[in-house]
Amino acid sequence: MTTTPRWRALTHHHLFWPVAVLVILLLVNVPFTPDFFSIKMTDGHLYGSLVSIVLFGSPLILVAVGMTLVIATGGIDLSVGAVVAITGALTCSYISDQADQSALSGVFLAMGIGLVAAVVCGLWNGFLVARMGIQPIIATLIIMVAGRGVAQLITDGQIITVNSEPYKLIGGGYWLTLPFSIFVVAAVVAVTVALTRRTALGLLVESVGGNAEASRLVGIRSMRIKIMVYVFCALCAGIAGLMISSNTSAADGNNAGLWIELDAILAVVIGGTSLLGGRFSIGGTVVGALVIQTLTTTIYTIGVPTQTNLVFKAAVVIIVCLMQSPKFRAKVFGGRFGTKPGAKGGTGQPAAAQAEPAAATEPAPKMEVS
């Protein structure tokens, strides 16, 4: 393989590896499902595996987009799954108490209540992390564990079912031939990109995550930035919670959004945002989330036994992470996929590259400081 400048520029684009993995995973399905890429129009709705992947992946994309900003500040949010459950539980229990479950005003009020609860969770996380200085993994663990209990309390330990046409639209309905949730996701992603790149928020988030002390000395109010980011992440999780409960027309405090935080973190990492904080890529995260969802779909289509599908998933994730690690590529493929000259391990590299963060970010040993 010759490395023309064009090819080199392509492989060096930060989205190259996530997209390549996504394409490969999609192609793997073709031998098992020959019409994998076909999309049919039935009853004015588009159907097909690709549409399903986006539809079922929507909540994950939402959660992962919020998680991206938290991770970019050098934090992590484990509570998103619980927030999904709380939001769904509150909204559904409010709707189910209405005489007319399909009344628009009631549905909007219910969703408002759910999202306010999500924001409160985010404020709590942000308060613990930014104000109290508690490590993010511990601070958010609190709601991760307690939140499911709260959701169970709201639903009295039952699965609450609702029968509301307008509410069903968010996660299970169609609009302009496409699943409505795709529009929700597109809107949230667009708003996030605008919020971070049209204002200075993205720059300040990257600065806080890239070098917290330098950011403090330059006068960035990192406390505010961090609280905002945790609130935003919880809000995204809340919207995902609406979507999940709407899709099944039920709120399950125990199982809604279970383990979604881990998939979301994985999606962020596959998308090229470093767990050490700093540079982030919303586009990369969306692709990363699609990779995870495609993987889940692939597991079903190629018929991996359900008992072993987590093992299979783990194996693929390891391969993906290794492929994205410049160190691994240099070892296995030589310089063919050329690592970026002078690229720091800090940003744009997935978890596998973080195995030795010290070695990657400090090329030369520190000189003594006496």
Next chain:
Amino acid sequence: MAEPQPVLEMTGIVKEFPGVRALSGVDFRLFPGEIHALLGENGAGKSTLIKVLTGVHSLDGGTITLSGTSVRFDSPSQTQQAGISTVYQEVNLCPNLSVAENIFIGREPTRFGRIQWKRLRREAAELVDRLGLDIDVTAPLSSYPLAVQQLVAIVRSVGTGDADGQGAGTKVLILDEPTSSLDRDEVLELFALMRRLKDQGVAILFVSHFLDQIYEICDRMTVLRNGTLVGEHMVSELDQVGLIQLMIGKALDQLEELHDHQLRSDVGESLLQADGVGRVGGVAPFDLEIKKGEVIGLAGLLGSGRTELARLLFGADQPDSGTVTIGGKQVSMSAPNDAISEGVAFCSENRKTEGLVPDLTVRENIILALQASRGWTRPIPVAQRDELVAKYIKALDIRPANPEARVGQLSGGNQQKVLLARWLITQPKLLILDEPTRGIDIGAKAEIQKLVVSLSEDGMAVLYIAAELEEVLRLSHTIGVLRDRKLVAQLANGPEITPTRILETIASGEHQ
């Protein structure tokens, strides 16, 4: 003192890091029952020498002889077993455990696999008692002040190397800046302990930035500079001026020649007034006035409190006494924001850890301070931003002149210019530069110095910190002299102010 056999002898020690020779052929010897000071400026190789000796770093050349036998340590625990104990600046003990547990942690007396608590407490008490300390060994370590914890750390390291707690195992004790966070009384207590250990025949290697302490407690000293041995002297035979010359590496008359200054004396009205500003463990309370268009240089050895003083004026550390008034308004200094909003800018000496955000581009790093003051909702318009960045890249000649380049990939001098640009863009009233020319090449150095002069001509006040005296003398209207974390003198620059004069002020600490 008669010349007995040295307990420790290091000969021709070489240590290399990629691209840097940290130690080249250093000789060092240590006699039993002496307190030996290891001196040199930051980066001279003191810590590297200690780390090579204690097995933290591997040896690239040379030999180490302990009690007459050649040794080679691969890990700190081997060193400890051989009788060399080290106490670092930071206390590495467990504050939640009792004093006795801390002393014996990892080598508790056991019987059938069970810890003998009574024996542990009794032996800890005996050890503490023998060293003349009044400490309740059953109390948790955290109930004692930092100074006592430091003493416990020493007791622990002296007790190491022998399971029966007789203290005979330790031949060499290394104290790496143990006094930096202690007050005067606490230092005296530490010295008393050091003297008792010395009388018991322990050889003590003492590292401190406080010259007075060296002269108070040490018998002999070894001076390093740039990784080479400059000399070994009896403390009684070398005065402080001579010592400072050795450390800096220039004879006084040589400094004299380099010295020539041409400064304007037209400084404006008062800008910043510090009254009794100080911080425990940082710098003693000081008064300082900075006028518009004035360059104040800070002179003093490394570790004398120059950086600490600058950080207090910026709010990077919070003063615990005194008031700062900027432009007639008292500023709370609870965070850098307070100083920044009054027009104070600060370029830290640690470019990498406290200045740059290495993953961001040159452009992003340059606009960071301005953007931070505008808040996230008001981004700098793209056209204005690009124009500003281009202007400063050009004015400061930042290379490569590519705003999209990652700042982590630039050379040291260009990184420094990026940081300067970051603050100049905010048009500060007072610019604090801490070692802006350290580690950058001659050309960039001259450019930065020229820039400081022209900024002050435009009315900006500058607080300038540099290791080189002639640099400070060339640029400053007023020179603040620091010694042992105290601002001991403020000298108006003039023909009578020479490097000699400043060195004498540093050495004698007069004008108090």
